[in-house]
Amino acid sequence: MATTSHRALQLLSLLGSRGTWRLRDLSTRLAVSERTVRRDLGTLRELGYPVVTVRGPDGGYRLGTGHPLPPLLFDHDQALAIAIALQTTPSSVFGLQDDTARALLTMQQAMPDTLRAAMESLRLTRLRNYWEFPAPPIDPAALTAVGTAVRLRHILVTEVLRPDGTRAVPGEPDFAAAHRLEPHHLVVWAARWYLIAYDLDDQRWRVHRVDRLHPRPTSRGFAPRELPGDDLAHFVMSSHDRGDTPAAWQCTGSARLNLPAHIVARWAPGGSVVEHLDTEHCRLTLGAWSWAGIAGILATFDTDLTDLHPPELLHACSRIAHRLASIQTAEHTVQQAVH
Structure with a gap:
């Protein structure tokens, strides 16, 4: 009897964890026969749980609405x-x-x-990783407004705020009218919240930082569109104009890279900014705890670097190049002595 009750709770937990379960999947998860699963489903119905049978090729069983689950359904x-x-x-x-x-x-x-x-037994102490690229927290109200618009598929009217969170006013150079967006996906990447939306004014897909938005929900619906390339992760990571701003670090520098912006944006760390220059070049601005740290990150792109700023970054690159050249010279001297 105890085993049956425990299995019934497991079954209830599975039904509450997602929409529809096929009978054979439930049988596999519970490691019992399909006949036993049917019997346990009947037990749950006798206890008052609305277990619904879904007909058709994609059918199975799901938990109906209108009955609160008990709080202790976790294994x-x-x-x-x-x-x-x-x-x-x-x-x-x-x-x-x-x-x-x-x-x-x-x-x-x-x-x-x-x-x-x-x-x-799992009381954790979180330690800061100094190679993290943290982002400032965002307003729960804005996050809720954007998330609700995504879920309900309602058009979102929003202003895009300045990097410091202030709003531009008419007459200022960076003032822009509110955007009308079809919000499709809310994602988190590198501890930053992004909205993937189709901009009805620009007639193109955009990626926006949620903390840079001042949203005004509407009740106007829209039909879903297919995302370009059908790859959400690639689209977000390779979009260089996603509203990122440099993270607050002790050192911040930039360089011109002989690579397209979408490639650099895909591999640049969170908290960096990629500026499109032309089809084959871009500028990367990023921070680190030292100038040598920035130089090291730039070196990972394995391409020519020009127009480095500020001078401290250029000096750090020169020092690193000198050290590497010294290693090569020392290795060559050792090889000559051996031979």
């Missing part, structure tokens, strides 16, 4: 996943640090003793 691995996720979530949204801590405490209090012990 051991799910409890660990929640504990890790809540303690390692990036601080990319204003004011959520206290909320995640409270959420973790609430989840622990709602767990049975065995699962609570598993969650409490």
Whole structure:
């Protein structure tokens, strides 16, 4: 009886984790026969859970609406996943640090003793990685407005803010009218939130930093479009004009690279800015904890570098080149002595 009850809770947890499950998939996950799964589904129905049978080639079983799930439907691995996720979530949204801590405490209090012990065994201490390229947190209200527009497929009217978060006013050189966007995807990359949208005014796809938007939701719907190239990750990473601004570092420099902007944007670290110059050249602006650090990142692109700024960056590149030349000279001297 205990085994049956435990399996029924596992089955309920699976049904609550996604839309529709095929019978054979449930059988495989629970490691029992399909007949046993049907019997357990019947048990859940007797207990009042709205288990719905979906007909057709893509059919199966799903959990209907109108019945709240009990709070204790997590297995051991799910409890660990929640504990890790809540303690390692990036601080990319204003004011959520206290909320995640409270959420973790609430989840622990709602767990049975065995699962609570598993969650409490993972008390993590996060240390800063100085090679991270952090982004400033964004406003939860703006994030919610954008996310809701994506989910409901409603046109979004938004202003694009300056890098410092201020709004341009009419008459200023950088003033631009509000954009009408069809918001398709909300993504996170390099601890930054981006909106992938079709700009109805520019008639092209754009990638926008959510923290640079001042959105005004509408109730006007739109039909989904196919993304260029049908590869969301590649489109975001290779879009050089996605609204990025240099991260705050001790040192910030730039160089002209003999590579197209979309290639450099694909491999440039978060917190850097890629400027399109022509089809074969771009300018990369980035920061690091030292001038040698910037020089090292630039060297990873394995291409000619010109027009380096400021002079400290140029001097750092010269010093590194001198050191490497010294290693080559020393190696050549050793080889001559051996022979």
